[in-house]
Amino acid sequence: MFILLHINTLSAESLAEVISLQGDNFEHIEFGKINANHHVFHDQQLQIDVDSSASFLMKAFNTVRQIHQVSFAWRSRNAPQIINSQHEAKRKGDDAVFKLGLLLKSDDSSLNPFLPSWMKRVESLLKFPSQDMIYLVADAKHAPGRQWPNPYNKRVTMISISSVPDHQGWMQASYQFEQPVNVVALWLMADGDNTKSKFTARIKNVVLK
16 A cells, blocks of 8 residues: 555656746747836746836647646745735736736637737647636735636636745745646736836746646
8 A cells, every 4th residue: 555655646746847947948928019028037047027018928838738736936026016906906907926827728719810919929829729818826916816807808817826935035826726727828927017017026936737
């Protein structure tokens, strides 16, 4: 019985994937008229410099990933000027010090010719169709575990996730799904365009299980 337990433990650990934080592992997607963030990769860490700006890094998966849990470490110098959860749920407050996006697989493969150019680029990079998305939001004004619809797109669900400080000054964040979600791409994003905020976020140890 001890041997069986040991094997199962190793199997569970093998399902975890640490995302390589290197520039050639992501595509930088910009929003047209909105100023883009500045990204710096160094020593398996990502630095995002935000100055009334917004853009994101995207990694499309070659296979559909069943994700049970997401974790990452983050820290920031300053933060977006979000007043409260009510402000955060509106377009004028729709910013975040960091949010990890999961694009979910859908059965609808039809293309919309009226999409903005940045969304067309996203679709061109995806290996599987996707219509819905989840954002795991660090340092949100909503209480950890609370959900709210994105004010720009009702098919995007925002989820506030808890963070715990460690002895090195990093915030350790994680979220466990009640049921696994089928994910086709990963987004890494910080934004301060709606609140005209300036800050720097650092990310490391992004792990998908």
